[in-house]
Amino acid sequence: MQFDVIITIALKEGMLDPEARAIRNALEHLGIPTLSLSTARRFRLGLEAPTREEAEARARECCVRLLANPVIPRYESEVA
């Protein structure tokens, strides 16, 4: 079966996010103040797997082995 997987990689809560800080400042310069802002990256994968569980496991493996460094990001994967 083919599965569509969406993986989101974000920084752990409380981790310094210099990119988000720069973007917030730029929004403020545009006259749009924000209370908070964080960044994340989204990956969309097509996977072939015998079951949904297997697809979920493979998505987790993608996160653990490459997409998310265990020190900083947290990740979520969602099999569509």
Next chain:
Amino acid sequence: MRFAVIRFGGSNCDLDTVHALEEVIGVPTDLVWYRDGLQREYDAVVLPGGFSYGDYLRAGAIAARTPIMADVIRHAEAGGLVLGICNGAQIGAESGLVPGVFTRNEVPRFVCRPAHLRVETAESPFTLLFKRGEVIRLPVAHGEGRYVAPPETIAHLNRERRVAFRYCGADGQVTADANPNGSADGIAGVLSEKRNVLVMMPHPERASELVLGSEDGRRIFESMIAHCCRSGKD
């Protein structure tokens, strides 16, 4: 004695490093294309600076998963020396040779300037020709050089004296002002548990000739050579 410098797609300090090793210091050095793997034994492997794979995903993340890194890890496990410089440090951290990770500078800009470093330990193959507490000057040039690790890991590294260098002022004081990227505890270079791997953001190969303004970096390479000679390899 023979050193290897690995060239990944996007390495750009590989030739500078070969020049410093082979022409300035005089140690035979092979420039190894990453796809060729490590074809023979080396005394030391250097992962040079650059922007391997365009820093896609995270700096060093893609290069760290290339097959040649399995050879480099085997070389390190057998006690061989590995020096990761700048992007090479990011690759070394991403491949698990040392704990932690180098990520975006605190102030989101590329820093390119000379930096003072305090040598925190002379007990390593990379720093044995230095004195502990000595202040040296090497250039830094990076956008993702902020060292991050869990607090317990940092404490562990400090306890085991595995921080090789810290950013400091000319007087040797470690201050926030002297820290170019917001690294935890001013950490500029980290040793592995067995002390045979050093990853560092500053560039010793760019400070190996007086014409470049400093020879301090050369002593890191010379320390490695002295270590290899003491280990009975010549």
